[in-house]
Amino acid sequence: MDKIFYFILSITFLFIFLPIFYSLTNPGNLSYLFHAEVLEAFKVTILAGILATFISLLLSLPSAYILARKEFKFKKFVEGILDLPMAIPHVVVGIMLLSFIYGIDPLKELVGPYIVDNFFGIVLVYLFVGLPFMLNSLKDGILAVDEELEHVSRTLGASKVKTFFTIILPLIRNNIITGSILCFARGISEVGALLVIAYYPKTVPILILENFNNFGLQASKPLAVAMIILSLIIFIILK
Amino acid sequence: MDKIFYFILSITFLFIFLPIFYSLTNPGNLSYLFHAEVLEAFKVTILAGILATFISLLLSLPSAYILARKEFKFKKFVEGILDLPMAIPHVVVGIMLLSFIYGIDPLKELVGPYIVDNFFGIVLVYLFVGLPFMLNSLKDGILAVDEELEHVSRTLGASKVKTFFTIILPLIRNNIITGSILCFARGISEVGALLVIAYYPKTVPILILENFNNFGLQASKPLAVAMIILSLIIFIILK
Amino acid sequence: MITIKNLSKRWKEFQLKDISFSLDKEYCIILGPSGSGKSVLLKCIAGILKPDEGNIFLEGEEITNKAPEDRNIGYVPQNYALFPHLNVYKNIAYGLTIKKVDKLKIERKVREIAEFLNIAHLLDREPKSLSGGEQQRVALARALVLEPKLLLLDEPTSSLDISIKEEIIKELSKIEIAVIHVTHDLVEARSLAEKLGIFIDGKLLEFGDKKILDKPKNRKVAKFLGFNVIDDKIVSPWDVKVELGGEYKVLNVLDYGYYKKILVDYNGTLLKIFTKKNISIGDKVNVYIQ
């Protein structure tokens, strides 16, 4: 039995590995990576990713603490909703956010001008799709912190806030890192929602798609390889 | 502290909930959902999703068993590679698969004709992006099965294969269901890779994008709402 | 002095029912079966749980609704709960640091308490590198260094091997402040108790000095302590004499080395007897209840 199982594992492995390996070893014309439009796309992608990750962290830290430590009515429902962005198809996320913002008048006037084809539209999309990854990562971290540690800290004279900063935060450091990376990675790989909300300023995946449509496979390869390498770096940090 | 934390949780919740709720309550002209092209898109999406999920299950069962139970050289590396499709941007997956298949001559002749703008191209993409979800879900399931159960089963006269089918499989039933749903859901929400590999036959997300580009937001709403509902159903089963 | 008045609390599957007792600077053992919710009592006293009813007074002042950080009560949970990201020194110093005590004074106090508990050599170690007994001492030191008015111990030896357990009992016997120590271990209770309470099904059934252990009055307590209850009389297993030959069947024999515990079918009730005689399962015996 083991032999057959190992054989199937090999097939599965090769199915994933070979395309990645082939792409990395056949990157096409890498000098293209230094064109101004490419550098600009990387700048937009990474900045939007960092900003969305940062906002996501600020929202998730308190939210995750409440979800991990407190019981309240409809908690399951709230947790379910907060997971939903992971399940909604990417294009649909774009349609949904756009029709919400443009459907409610005060919102349309307030933020409408900063969304469509705007840097902050990209941040909004990244935040929406990345938030659940951050939130779940922090929640898992806090759940893994024995509540007795908080209890003892309180009996030793530390207030709730003090305990949060001196006990919880240092203990979920790795979850903060993991959550940030996942949130960032999920953001920068988004393309479906951006095609709806913010084609401009172009992010790297949009530029890859544009190159593919206008100039074909060969023209999109170098950028694709650069993105694979970026993903690999993120991924290696994560492990 | 608790009050501020609850307040931030409310903001986070509303940020995710309101767009979804607004979209569901403003679905636009739902009669469009019964057009032939819509039904055809749903058929293609769901069939490709089921086929990819099925293949993924067949590959993942033995692979997950080996990864959960055996130690071998470079195991960490193999596990890392098998997780990679989750980290690679969607458009890049498309470019990667396409350049791999068209870059290797025997492969190009053998499967090339069935990929670009072909139903099996969709299945290939779904399988590539969905496989890690299935695999991880099954691996978690097998890891949670106490190895002593297998040992006892063996001492009671059951062979390895028999033990796999009478002990392991029934005990990871829930993980098989979860893994299948995750794999299916990840597949059918894909759009970036399909824009590169198989715009035709149109899946639902592609059709939504096309409607948006050709006729604007209003025209894409009903389909988006239908997809949200489909995601919700999948999601509720999952919880 | 600590006084508990009519304390009641429901929490998860556990409950406390109308607990009242009072304690001076004494070592008090609360003995009861494992999983009977003795920890809930400690959590209420520490301020981690709010009682449903009743009051708690510490040195005359009511503290029922005070925050845990304002009580100055030491708490050592069952799993020790050492802060895993701080080394032993920083764990012990934690409370003093929070109180912004002068650094030199912290250093002196930490060294003092560490020497008192024989862990001075461990101060640079990480908690996860310590054995169970060492972790327990560090947790004790962390609580004691603040000179609390009361120390709460939750089954402090339950996950320790027998020899380590004996050492911890030795350390505990040196503590000179008021202690409430919950346990299900009879040896611990006998060895340490100045005051003793017996806690069964959420109620404090007996409270007094440790003679309770040898002369229980309540039948539930007697059963928990391993006594026989025959015809409404409470009889110690040492007070039943047994002889080979007779009408009663021996159902089980446990060999404790110095003596045997034998279980006899005595007209349908299970009679526990301690004896030094050589008796085996299946033997027929006669019994004399004194």
Added chain:
Amino acid sequence: MITIKNLSKRWKEFQLKDISFSLDKEYCIILGPSGSGKSVLLKCIAGILKPDEGNIFLEGEEITNKAPEDRNIGYVPQNYALFPHLNVYKNIAYGLTIKKVDKLKIERKVREIAEFLNIAHLLDREPKSLSGGEQQRVALARALVLEPKLLLLDEPTSSLDISIKEEIIKELSKIEIAVIHVTHDLVEARSLAEKLGIFIDGKLLEFGDKKILDKPKNRKVAKFLGFNVIDDKIVSPWDVKVELGGEYKVLNVLDYGYYKKILVDYNGTLLKIFTKKNISIGDKVNVYIQ
């Protein structure tokens, strides 16, 4: 009859070093400290682990490299490992079903063994609804129903409360096939052993009848069994007499109710003494080693 010859095995942090012994239809206890790798021995005999060296013979036939399913050796792991998706009946019937035994015969055999172990009323229950003692009986039944040539028990009472533990010991004493039972519990060993081996640091240091427990020859074994080793002599804690007034300091007193265990600083070595005298920590005593 089972014969183990020069068995060696490294596995995880454990190891067996050159274990040899032989056993008839007897109840054999292998006693040793917890975490010393006694389970590895059982796993090798069951066929779950392959030995690095040595041979295993069962009723004259070498089985060292046979698959576990071809050995007919019963194995009850420490956590019982009941199949959680099968009810009690199906758990017990599992081995017979695999062997494609006739349904009526399965039914008869399962009921027989269930009655033998007093679990006939549990047959419809799910494993997770059972108490620890009930789970242990089901695991025993599941192994015994196949009428194995040898039964392997891994610390069968280690996670049970004392009274349940005593009941399980009673059930085990009824088993009449060859048994190898590993444990760190002295009472279990004394109560059940027909043959007894002492296992420390991967080695079988003594093997014979249970008199070893009262007269150990090896010093490591003596220490593990709680004896004093003074001037190379092995002395039982019962064979040291103690008197108040003298030069030796009492470091610790554990009150076991019927007797006390006291630890005395005897010229730098820790002397264990069992006594009925009323002695407290800090007392000065005189000791007489017999």
